[in-house]
Amino acid sequence: MEAKSQSHERKTCPAETALKAISGRWKLFIWGELLTGVKRFGELQRSLNGITQKMLTQQLREMEEDGIIHREVYLQIPPKVEYSLTPLGESLKPIIDAMHEFGTQL
Amino acid sequence: MEAKSQSHERKTCPAETALKAISGRWKLFIWGELLTGVKRFGELQRSLNGITQKMLTQQLREMEEDGIIHREVYLQIPPKVEYSLTPLGESLKPIIDAMHEFGTQL
DNA sequence: CGGAATCCTATATGATACTG
């Protein structure tokens, strides 16, 4: 169920790849939350009003695959999982700041 | 059929607005084509390999609504319509350039 | 606590035919 993203072929532009990495109903908000520091799964869910566990898990996994966030699992009962931005994820700041500024003009 | 985008309410972040403005299967490519100058509808369709007339029209209209591109209609037979980037649309360049650079790291 | 699995709806995208 992976490793074959583009099925009907088209030249993939790096800008498009980047765009997809931050596209998604909750990614910008997850990124924003993690920008303020390491967060546990439950904390994120409480902060992101309305998100379901499924969507949170899904968006987090995609961001992890893209190398934007890091997932740290603590093997204990009850489970504890912490999420944080990777250096690459933090490097999105100027881009998202610029988008934020651009967005205010729309 | 408009003027009520977000139906089930959520604070709209400017960055999210900006993101939506450039999200879409063909928008980045349309933007890239127009970056090189004014283009007619047919020229765009030939450049964007595989795009249908419907999708080209749709994406162009959305970009026009967002103020990213300008549509100039020449009332003549046969019809002639030219598309170009607005100053706002050109102001996306640093953002898309940055996304392009970011994307090469993914 | 942090998921996975299943089912369902909404939106985006696409193929095709027609038109002023």
Place this chain on the structure above:
DNA sequence: CAGTATCATATAGGATTCCG
């Protein structure tokens, strides 16, 4: 030439239930 209109499919998003 530059569109519209209609229909079909693909993908994203969400509700709910179950689990180690």
